[in-house]
Amino acid sequence: MIANYHTHTVRCHHADKVEDAAFVEAAIGAGLQVLGFSEHAPWPYETDTWYKDARMDHAQFDEYVSAVRRLQKQYEGKIRIYLGLECEYYPKYLPWLSSVRDRLDYVILGNHWPETDEFGAKYMYYSTTPEELERYTKIQVEAMESGLFCYAAHPDFGFSSWQKADEVFETCARTICKAAKRLEMPLEYNLYGLEKADLRGHPGLGYPCAEFWEIAAEEGCDAVIGYDAHYLRHLQNTKYRDGAEKFLHGLGLNVLETLPGLE
Numbered sequence: 305m306i307a308n309y310h311t312h313t314v315r316c317h318h319a320d321k322v323e324d325a326a327f328v329e330a331a332i333g334a335g336l337q338v339l340g341f342s343e344h345a346p347w348p349y350e351t352d353t354w355y356k357d358a359r360m361d362h363a364q365f366d367e368y369v370s371a372v373r374r375l376q377k378q379y380e381g382k383i384r385i386y387l388g389l390e391c392e393y394y395p396k397y398l399p400w401l402s403s404v405r406d407r408l409d410y411v412i413l414g415n416h417w418p419e420t421d422e423f424g425a426k427y428m429y430y431s432t433t434p435e436e437l438e439r440y441t442k443i444q445v446e447a448m449e450s451g452l453f454c455y456a457a458h459p460d461f462g463f464s465s466w467q468k469a470d471e472v473f474e475t476c477a478r479t480i481c482k483a484a485k486r487l488e489m490p491l492e493y494n495l496y497g498l499e500k501a502d503l504r505g506h507p508g509l510g511y512p513c514a515e516f517w518e519i520a521a522e523e524g525c526d527a528v529i530g531y532d533a534h535y536l537r538h539l540q541n542t543k544y545r546d547g548a549e550k551f552l553h554g555l556g557l558n559v560l561e562t563l564p565g566l567e
């Protein structure tokens with residue numbers, strides 16, 4: 305693994321409180337040649353309650369852009385750094401994303417909460433009814449069809465609380481994988497989800513979800529591995545990365561080393 309496009313910073317309020325450069329040093333230490341910063345998008349919500357522990361503040365965006373651009377120059381020749389965001393699919397706020405898109409190198413899709421200004425909406429991770437799973441699937445497919453995203457981070461996030469790989473699961477998972485194949489959109493195998501499974505377990509199938517990835521393999525999807533690095537240890541620990549490569553190759557999935565179009 306030579307590239308990771310899924311890295312957070314102290315700005316999201318739930319990552320290591322370290323300088324951005326510490327993530328770059330950890331990436332170099334892990335042998336990466338490419339590091340993408342993809343902080344949680346600072347959507348221009350009508351209230352600021354969402355910012356508390358979920359994402360960088362809207363007012364921090366300019367500083368984030370200049371900080372990562374500075375690192376790009378500082379580490380030139382040592383590691384290639386890219387500037388991105390991890391964004392939910394929020395049609396209401398897409399004008400904001402369009403207005404800043406030119407200042408970014410890439411955007412990855414990371415659905416966590418449904419679109420709303422109301423704090424406390426149900427985290428998609430906790431989807432437990434067929435309606436919620438179908439809604440997650442619909443949003444996931446619409447987002448991929450929007451053409452805004454270069455890959456789908458943790459596409460199986462919405463199945464985390466689902467109890468078994470039944471018909472509802474199979475239909476939803478296959479719908480997402482078929483859309484990814486049709487749109488040539490790589491799906492991310494998320495290493496932070498693997499660590500969470502070890503540390504505290506998931507309420508259901510969890511993410512990454514083996515049954516989802518079996519379907520992704522059947523549908524011929526492309527995979528990328530993402531550290532979803534919130535802590536330096538995520539880049540330093542090679543255990544999950546090595547296991548992921550073995551698992552994905554074992555399923556016969558095509559694992560992309562780097563993102564086409566960006567390199």
Ligand SMILES: [Zn+2]
Nearest residue numbers: 390414457458
């Ligand atoms: Zn995410």
Ligand SMILES: [Zn+2]
Nearest residue numbers: 310390414532
């Ligand atoms: Zn993330």
